[in-house]
Amino acid sequence: MSRHGTTATTTIPERGTARHERVRQQGPNPVQADPLLDDRFFRHLVSHLRTGVLAIRRDGRIAVMNDVAYRVLGLTPGQDDAGRPFEDVLHDCGEVTRVLHQAFDTAALPSRAETRLRKTGRAIGYTLSHINDDAGQVVGATFVFKDLTRVEQEEERGRLRDRLAALGEMAAAIAHEVKNPLASIEVMAGVLKRQLTDREDALEILKDIIKEAKMANSIVVEVLEFVRPIQLQVDRVLLDDVIKDSITLAEGKRRRGAVTIRTSLDSDVPELLADPHQLRQLFSNLLANAFEALGGEGHVDITGRLELDDAEPASHDAEPEPPKIIVEVKDTGPGMGPDELERIFSPFFTTKPQGTGLGLAIVRKVVDAHEGRIEATSVPGQGATFRVTLPVVPSERSMGR
Numbered sequence: 473m474s475r476h477g478t479t480a481t482t483t484i485p486e487r488g489t490a491r492h493e494r495v496r497q498q499g500p501n502p503v504q505a506d507p508l509l510d511d512r513f514f515r516h517l518v519s520h521l522r523t524g525v526l527a528i529r530r531d532g533r534i535a536v537m538n539d540v541a542y543r544v545l546g547l548t549p550g551q552d553d554a555g556r557p558f559e560d561v562l563h564d565c566g567e568v569t570r571v572l573h574q575a576f577d578t579a580a581l582p583s584r585a586e587t588r589l590r591k592t593g594r595a596i597g598y599t600l601s602h603i604n605d606d607a608g609q610v611v612g613a614t615f616v617f618k619d620l621t622r623v624e625q626e627e628e629r630g631r632l633r634d635r636l637a638a639l640g641e642m643a644a645a646i647a648h649e650v651k652n653p654l655a656s657i658e659v660m661a662g663v664l665k666r667q668l669t670d671r672e673d674a675l676e677i678l679k680d681i682i683k684e685a686k687m688a689n690s691i692v693v694e695v696l697e698f699v700r701p702i703q704l705q706v707d708r709v710l711l712d713d714v715i716k717d718s719i720t721l722a723e724g725k726r727r728r729g730a731v732t733i734r735t736s737l738d739s740d741v742p743e744l745l746a747d748p749h750q751l752r753q754l755f756s757n758l759l760a761n762a763f764e765a766l767g768g769e770g771h772v773d774i775t776g777r778l779e780l781d782d783a784e785p786a787s788h789d790a791e792p793e794p795p796k797i798i799v800e801v802k803d804t805g806p807g808m809g810p811d812e813l814e815r816i817f818s819p820f821f822t823t824k825p826q827g828t829g830l831g832l833a834i835v836r837k838v839v840d841a842h843e844g845r846i847e848a849t850s851v852p853g854q855g856a857t858f859r860v861t862l863p864v865v866p867s868e869r870s871m872g873r
């Protein structure tokens with residue numbers, strides 16, 4: 473998503489009269505400001521706040537609306553928005569108009585309340601305040617809000633980390649206990665096999681025992697691999713190389729058959745700082761799933777692009793987010809229904825007879841270790857899309873520094 477241009481688009485009518493330019497010092501809430509500051513300064517102040525600001529007059533007309541407000545509400549700034557009734561300008565933001573309608577009906581105004589905007593899907597936290605004139609009369613209201621989408625995502629990631637940590641400890645303990653008896657079964661079956669060379673029927677059974685024990689052992693190894701915390705070995709990575717290697721790796725894991733793959737990376741996708749081994753694991757798991765879903769025929773589209781951040785930071789003093797790359801792996805397979813889609817990243821969720829259900833859990837873990845994001849979308853019968861968002865440069869923390 474790109475920004476709506478680089479200049480701020482605050483909707484505040486120009487007011488050049490001396491009366492407005494004077495900063496009043498009397499009244500119940502005098503503003504302590506330098507008396508030489510003019511209207512323009514206050515316009516710039518509101519424009520450059522990293523919080524959405526929307527002010528209305530008592531008669532319901534818009535007085536001020538800043539750039540962040542337009543962006544978070546998903547609106548395009550109009551030249552003459554200031555002075556128009558807020559219902560007109562915000563006609564498809566029902567959640568906001570409902571709050572503004574209460575502005576002058578109640579003294580208990582919502583403070584630090586939250587709502588989700590249906591139009592953009594963003595969660596916002598808002599406070600509604602009255603604007604009083606020098607005589608204490610209510611002359612308007614301000615709706616000040618912050619985009620909480622990223623805060624929500626960070627909370628969700630934290631919850632997942634905790635869940636995986638608890639699950640990981642348990643799985644590691646079980647896997648450890650199971651590993652030794654399994655190895656014994658395999659060794660003893662081998663010994664027995666050598667002793668029973670003249671018993672064809674027994675040999676067949678022993679072969680099966682050994683095969684099953686090996687399979688169980690590989691699951692245990694996978695589980696242990698999964699629960700081990702990732703220590704990133706960060707290096708410069710060319711996405712193109714990683715994708716090529718991942719295709720080869722996936723072909724080694726699952727049958728590709730006649731599946732065609734098209735890779736298209738935008739020319740402005742920069743080199744990443746990431747763990748190349750982990751990224752190969754990530755994309756090869758996605759591709760292995762796509763191959764399995766396609767069953768030997770169909771198409772996989774891999775696209776990569778650069779995204780410059782436009783969401784609000786989690787807090788005022790948070791650093792602006794670094795640029796990210798978005799890689800989408802899209803197949804033309806049978807896709808998934810919403811119930812399945814909800815569970816696919818959970819460890820051990822699988823719909824395949826031979827599946828362990830750790831492929832996507834590992835994918836998620838790798839993405840998480842890079843402080844990235846992954847989303848899956850699908851319409852049954854119309855394929856599945858996995859969208860991976862990774863920072864071009866991960867934070868010092870994720871690099872273990």
Ligand SMILES: Nc1ncnc2c1ncn2[C@@H]1O[C@H](COP(=O)(O)OP(=O)(O)OP(=O)(O)O)[C@@H](O)[C@H]1O
Nearest residue numbers: 761762765816822823824827828829830831832856
């Ligand atoms: N591209 C896809 N199309 C349709 N379903 C998918 C796709 N990718 C994943 N799934 C679903 O998500 C489930 C979980 O995938 P995941 O990779 O975690 O485990 P798995 O492939 O079943 O087993 P393995 O541990 O061998 O990877 C799959 O069993 C499948 O139902």
Ligand SMILES: [Mg+2]
Nearest residue numbers: 760761831832
């Ligand atoms: Mg898989």
